[in-house]
Amino acid sequence: MPVTSDVTRAADGDGDLPINELFYSLQGEGGLAGVPSVFVRTSGCNLRCWFCDSYHTSWDPTHAWMDVDDIVEAVAGYDRADHVVVTGGEPLLHDAVVDLLHELDDRGYHTTVETNGTIHRDAPIDLASVSPKLANSTPTAERDPAGEGEWAERHERDRIDINTLSRLVADYDHQLKFVVTDEADVRDVEDLLVRLRDRARVPIHDDDVLLMPEGATRERLAETRDRVAELALAHGYRYTPRLHVDLWNDAPET
Numbered sequence: 001m002p003v004t005s006d007v008t009r010a011a012d013g014d015g016d017l018p019i020n021e022l023f024y025s026l027q028g029e030g031g032l033a034g035v036p037s038v039f040v041r042t043s044g045c046n047l048r049c050w051f052c053d054s055y056h057t058s059w060d061p062t063h064a065w066m067d068v069d070d071i072v073e074a075v076a077g078y079d080r081a082d083h084v085v086v087t088g089g090e091p092l093l094h095d096a097v098v099d100l101l102h103e104l105d106d107r108g109y110h111t112t113v114e115t116n117g118t119i120h121r122d123a124p125i126d127l128a129s130v131s132p133k134l135a136n137s138t139p140t141a142e143r144d145p146a147g148e149g150e151w152a153e154r155h156e157r158d159r160i161d162i163n164t165l166s167r168l169v170a171d172y173d174h175q176l177k178f179v180v181t182d183e184a185d186v187r188d189v190e191d192l193l194v195r196l197r198d199r200a201r202v203p204i205h206d207d208d209v210l211l212m213p214e215g216a217t218r219e220r221l222a223e224t225r226d227r228v229a230e231l232a233l234a235h236g237y238r239y240t241p242r243l244h245v246d247l248w249n250d251a252p253e254t
């Protein structure tokens with residue numbers, strides 16, 4: 001169901017969220033991969049990964065405004081699902097996401113928040129699925145999908161905030177899900193883990209560190225996944241597939 005074609009009015013209240021899509025699918029990534037889930041995808045991001053698989057929430061944000069009650073009603077319409085994944089874009093940018101998470105929690109849903117880890121919110125989050133952005137994500141002029149590297153400096157400045165990451169891992173059940181293509185990326189992961197373990201007040205288990213192959217399409221994943229699986233084995237981290245890409249390639253609402 002393309003929400004964007006259902007709701008066309010502009011924002012008219014504090015409880016409104018910019019929604020890019022809302023759909024029912026299998027969780028494709030991370031420790032809950034395979035679980036039927038409703039996805040609520042907000043629009044707008046404070047970063048610009050060159051590889052972003054949700055281009056229309058970051059580089060070219062598009063959305064319809066929905067209030068929290070309408071979102072909860074749309075979620076409830078998928079009566080087989082008791083898991084909700086709130087993603088984006090960067091969902092924690094928006095104040096009203098906290099209200100949405102409370103409403104979902106009150107109704108007994110398990111909530112996963114997919115976040116880049118640069119913003120902390122106090123909210124009922126059952127799983128903080130944190131994907132800190134490595135140096136490999138920066139939109140240099142050569143890799144910029146929309147311009148000539150205008151976002152590179154801001155992206156590079158903002159992509160890692162150790163204090164925010166340490167609060168997220170301390171406050172929530174978490175997984176750290178890194179987009180990886182090669183060995184240099186894993187060195188970047190290890191450097192970050194040293195800094196985070198030094199700062200965080202809680203242990204960070206290797207079991208909660210996941211390597212995810214970079215690839216928004218089946219073709220690209222076929223190039224990256226074998227090497228990333230080998231890196232996971234070599235370093236003792238978990239590998240996460242991208243089930244939805246295997247199953248449905250880059251189709252919207254999957």
Ligand SMILES: C[S@@+](CC[C@H](N)C(=O)[O-])C[C@H]1O[C@@H](n2cnc3c(N)ncnc32)[C@H](O)[C@@H]1O
Pocket residue numbers: 045051052053054087088089090091114115116117129130131177179212213214215216
């Ligand atoms: C689109 S992001 C939205 C949530 C949040 N902004 C973030 O980056 O975590 C959802 C997930 O997709 C991952 N992702 C985005 N583009 C990807 C790509 N081309 N290959 C692999 N993972 C990708 C992100 O790292 C994140 O784990």
Ligand SMILES: Nc1nc2[nH]cc(C(=O)O)c2c(=O)[nH]1
Pocket residue numbers: 025026027028029039054085087088114244254
């Ligand atoms: N099926 C499916 N699983 C996902 N897990 C995280 C996603 C995301 O975009 O945050 C995602 C997504 O876009 N689709």
Ligand code: SF4
Pocket residue numbers: 045046047048049052053054057058088089090116133
């Ligand atoms: S942080 Fe997430 S939504 Fe933002 S550009 Fe990167 S992958 Fe896309």
Ligand SMILES: [Mg+2]
Pocket residue numbers: 053054
């Ligand atoms: Mg996705």
